[in-house]
Amino acid sequence: MIASLRGTVTHVGLHSAVIDVNGMGMLVQATPQTLSSLHVGREALVQTAMIVREDSMTLYGFTDADQREVFETLLSVSGVGPRIALAVLAVHTPEAIRVAASTGDDKAFSKVSGIGPKGARRIVLELADKLVPLGTADSPAAARWQDQVLAAMTGLGWSEKDANAAIDAAVAEAPDVAAGGNVGEILKLTLRRLGTDGARARAPRQQVS
The missing domain is CATH 1.10.150.20 (5' to 3' exonuclease, C-terminal subdomain)
Structure with a gap:
């Protein structure tokens, strides 16, 4: 399985590109968006998926x-x-x-x-059950776990702003955990992002008069 290619771009066409990897020209099928990011004569890193058929092996390239x-x-x-x-x-x-x-x-x-x-x-x-939006609260289930995690964070003394920022960062870092909707796991990951092991909370900020 070829998962990625790094090399010099030698050709960019309408539907494919050729990347020279240590003297071997690798033909990669790609979308117009991916192809527009490739420039002849420049080095490129392309994520790839290999599809093997009985009579062919084809590489498909992606920007990420x-x-x-x-x-x-x-x-x-x-x-x-x-x-x-x-x-x-x-x-x-x-x-x-x-x-x-x-x-x-x-x-x-x-x-x-x-x-x-x-x-x-x-x-x-x-x-429907295989692809879930990353870091969104568009669905009722997502809204429920976000509300619960936010309530737990603010209850531990974190400001709503800091808690929301940490939740977003945690979701971006581990979208599979967020997709599962496990409040405990998401809370643990969020606390880790805030630099705590979850054993103790940060003390509430003192107000300056």
């Missing part, structure tokens, strides 16, 4: 690991191959795809060339 993760998750949907998955990422950002999947917005996927209404509905149904 998040795009690759969403690409691979899209491939788990029946009827969605690499071409369609790449087309979805060409139209929507990874976070927009997560939001569309979690909210049942099949119209977002219908905007992608090659995906009809039935295919869009199937994508939403199969991705």
